Amino acid sequence: MYQISIVIIVTMNIRIAIVEDETDTREMLVNLINGYEGYSCVSAYKNAEEALNNILLLEVDVVLVDIHLPGKSGISLIEQLKSLVPKTQFMVCSSLEDSNHIFSALKAGATGYISKTTSSEKIIQAISELHLGGSPMSSQIARKVVASFQEHKVIKNDSCKDLTNREFEILEFLSRGYRYKEIGDKLFISVETVRKHINNVYKKLQVNSAIEAINLMKR
Structure with missing residues (x-):
C-alpha cells in the first residue's frame, strides 16, 4: 500500500x-x-x-x-x-x-x-x-x-517623574534654545499644541517660566 x-x-x-x-x-x-x-x-x-x-x-x-x-x-x-x-x-x-x-x-x-x-x-x-x-x-x-538611546540622559529628579515623554521632549528642545514654532516643526505638531504641553509642564513642576522648568530638570 x-x-x-x-x-x-x-x-x-x-x-x-x-x-x-x-x-x-x-x-x-x-x-x-x-x-x-x-x-x-x-x-x-x-x-x-x-x-x-x-x-x-x-x-x-x-x-x-x-x-x-x-x-x-x-x-x-x-x-x-x-x-x-x-x-x-x-x-x-x-x-x-x-x-x-x-x-x-x-x-x-x-x-x-x-x-x-x-x-x-x-x-x-x-x-x-x-x-x-x-x-x-x-x-x-x-x-x-x-x-x-545611549546618549539619552535619565532624569532622576522626583519632581519631574510625572512628565510624559512628549513633555520631556519639548522641555529638552526648550533647553537647547528652540522656539515654539521650531519645536512644532520638529515634532510635526501645531504651535498651539506645543503651548499646551508647556503649560502642562509648568503646572506639574509648579513653575512659571521655561527657565525655571529647565533648571529643575537639570538638577
Missing part, C-alpha cells in the same frame, strides 16, 4: 502602496515591487492627501512612505492612517535620516525605516520582513536609534 504525501506551498501575496512625490523614485519602486513574484503594488500616490483618500478603500498590507511630501508630511499621514487601518504596516523610505525624523515616524506608527539609498534587493527583503512581523531598518538608521 502506497502512502501519498501532500505538500502545500504557501506563496506570499503582499499588497503594497507607495506614497512618494518624486516621479522617478515612485516609478522605480512600482516597477521593482511588481517585478518580484508574490509582491504587487496596488497603488502609488504623489502626496499624502491622495493617499489618505484612497488607501482606506483598498486592502493594503504595507505602505512605503516618504517623509518630505508636498502639503501634509509622511509622518502626519502615517499617524492618521494607522488608527484607521491598524493591520496595515507602514515603512518610511526617505533620505531624511536624522534622529528627530526617525523617532517621530516610529511614534506615529511606522514599524520600519529604510534609506532611499537602500538596494533594490534589500527593499524587497525589508517589505517581506515587515509583513512577517519584523521591524526592518537600514543599518545607518539602526545605528542612530542605538546611539540616541
Whole structure:
C-alpha cells in the first residue's frame, strides 16, 4: 500500500502602496515591487492627501512612505492612517535620516525605516520582513536609534517623574534654545499644541517660566 504525501506551498501575496512625490523614485519602486513574484503594488500616490483618500478603500498590507511630501508630511499621514487601518504596516523610505525624523515616524506608527539609498534587493527583503512581523531598518538608521538611546540622559529628579515623554521632549528642545514654532516643526505638531504641553509642564513642576522648568530638570 502506497502512502501519498501532500505538500502545500504557501506563496506570499503582499499588497503594497507607495506614497512618494518624486516621479522617478515612485516609478522605480512600482516597477521593482511588481517585478518580484508574490509582491504587487496596488497603488502609488504623489502626496499624502491622495493617499489618505484612497488607501482606506483598498486592502493594503504595507505602505512605503516618504517623509518630505508636498502639503501634509509622511509622518502626519502615517499617524492618521494607522488608527484607521491598524493591520496595515507602514515603512518610511526617505533620505531624511536624522534622529528627530526617525523617532517621530516610529511614534506615529511606522514599524520600519529604510534609506532611499537602500538596494533594490534589500527593499524587497525589508517589505517581506515587515509583513512577517519584523521591524526592518537600514543599518545607518539602526545605528542612530542605538546611539540616541545611549546618549539619552535619565532624569532622576522626583519632581519631574510625572512628565510624559512628549513633555520631556519639548522641555529638552526648550533647553537647547528652540522656539515654539521650531519645536512644532520638529515634532510635526501645531504651535498651539506645543503651548499646551508647556503649560502642562509648568503646572506639574509648579513653575512659571521655561527657565525655571529647565533648571529643575537639570538638577
